[in-house]
Amino acid sequence: MIPVRLEKEAGKYMLIHGYTGAVDIVSEELLAKIKSVSSGNNFSESTLQTLLKRGYVTMKTQAEEYAYVARISQILHRRNKLMVKRDFTILVTYNCNFKCPYCFEKEIIKKQTDSNKQIVISKEMIDKIYIAMEMIEPNKKLRNNVIQLFGGEPLLKENREIIEYIIKKGKPLGFTFAATSNGYDLDHYEDLLQINYIQGVQITIDGTKPIHDTRRIHSVHIHSFDKIIDNIKKALNNGVAIRVRINTDSQNINEIPKLNDFFCKSGFYSYEKFSVYTEFISGDYNFNPSDYEFKRQNISRRDFLNILTQLDDKIEYDLQLYRNIYNAIYNKEGMTFSSVHCTAQSGSYIFDPLGNIYSCLEVVGNKDEAIGSYIREDIIWTEEKNKWLDRNIGSVKRCRTCKYALLCGGGCFAKTKINSCHIESYCDDFPIRLKSIIQKIYSHFNNVN
Structure with a gap:
């Protein structure tokens, strides 16, 4: 309880x-x-x-309750392996035209490759990826039909030809596409930004122009805010879904209300397919590289949530948890449970340009974390695959006795591997987050009534 x-x-x-x-x-x-x-x-x-x-x-005795939760976890985990749709991501390139201070990929790539080497996926590798997808999941009904494009920066203007090839090969197989992009070169893809091609783009904006331009820094032109905003307008006018992400730490936490006001005054919220969410990254060691020295000025989760609770519902956070509790109340039914934190533990496959397959975006580029390779005719799986796919709250001792376990799913596995080891949980202030979400939901229902 x-x-x-x-x-x-x-x-x-x-x-x-x-x-x-x-x-x-x-x-x-x-x-x-x-x-x-x-x-x-x-x-x-x-x-x-x-x-x-x-x-x-x-x-039930306490021991019987723990055993009951373990059985629920096992059932949910078996169901996930059999019924949850497989997610596919193509990591188009490790190259990027931005030099964001908190980028987690740049240090990993320096260790794994020649730092001067341009790494972009080839047409040959794209052909192999589509073959690998069918090998991983032969049943079309169990494949997510939206392929995610990721980087680096996938939508660099110089990547136009390979992006066209990815779409050309994927369309006959029933796939459409979405991208995670910095948004700077989006205008070079304007004709591909439509529902049947690239139907959605996630773009990071870290504050109003003065703050954003000190964090989301173009490698040549420095300032990026104005061009990104113009490109977002073009995409929205094409009917493409735009989801803005705000990476929040001590340096920009006070920008959230200002950015919310900017989006209101600029008319972005009038677009049905425009949404904004924020992620708390302060002290997140696997997100922030060693040269991003701000640990001494970390903000707390409470500071972050206090800012958000003062805003309206337009800027989202912890959306999955919010929807779970909200829908249970609205539909007068029980909440949905999960034995895992995310699809990285149930069927996520990320193909990089070097022939590696990963399960989680937060570990791409680190070859030690690759779950397989698609270079050869047959996929070669590594021992890491089972570590990812077998982990669930029933296999983590601390989770088995935790009252929050079926709601949080044991936390992010990537963070446990980096900060401790794979058999630990990563609670990530879940009780604090839950309390904040509950206050927000209760306020919403009170306002409606």
């Missing part, structure tokens, strides 16, 4: 149950009775049956 005090409703709590999926609003008095039920039952028979059904009162 997870009780969260509602800040805007004195004496009220939201109760969430960690393995039944129940969500309820209860009084402080009722919560106290539930907590003290072992010392005596003061409930009516009907109330007791309801509490038993929703899991807030249980006849």
Whole structure:
């Protein structure tokens, strides 16, 4: 049972149950009775049956509850392996026209390759990738039909020919495409920015012009904000979905409200396919390279969430967790559980230009983390594949006894591998995030009513 005090409703709590999926609003008095039920039952028979059904009162021992969660995890994990659609990403290039101070890829690539070498995927490798996709998942119904394009910067103007080739080869197979881009050269792809080709683009904007231009730095022209904004407008007018990401740390946390105002005044929120979300990156060691020295000025998760709770709902964060709880309340049904943190542990395949296959975007370029190779006629898998695909909350000791486990899925595996080891959990302030999301959801329903 997870009780969260509602800040805007004195004496009220939201109760969430960690393995039944129940969500309820209860009084402080009722919560106290539930907590003290072992010392005596003061409930009516009907109330007791309801509490038993929703899991807030249980006849199970603690050991039996832990075993029950482990069984749920095993069932969910088997289902994921059989039924969850496989995600495919083509890492078009390790090259980039930006020199962002917090880029995690640049140090990895320096270690793995000649730093002066231009690494762009070839047509031959693209042909092999499409063959590998069919080998990995022969059933078309179990393939995500949107291939992600990633980098480096995939949509460099000089990559136009290879991007056209990727689309030309993928379209007859039923694929469309989306890209993660810095947005600077997007105008060179304007005719390909449409629903049947590149249907969506994620673009990072780290603040209003003065701050963004000190963080998202073009390698030649330095300033990038104005050109990116113009390119976003062109893409939106083509009917393409644009999702803006804000990487937030101590240097730009106060930019979030300003950027929100900018998007409002500029009319971006009037586009149905425009959305914004933010990620907290302060102190995230595998995101920030060693030369990005700001650990001494880290902000806390609470600082980050305090800023966001003062805004309207336009800038999203922890969207998956938000939707899970919101939908459970709105649809009057239990929450959705997961035994893993993300698709990297259930069926994500990232193909890089060098013939490597990875499971997670945060480890690309590190050959030690490759789960396979597609260079030869048959895919050669490494031992890393099973480490990724076998990990779930049932295999992590700390998760097996955690009331949040089926909601958080054990946290990001990449971070556990970098910061500790693969058998650990990565909690990432989950209780703090959950409390903030609950306050936001409760405020939303209160405003609606």
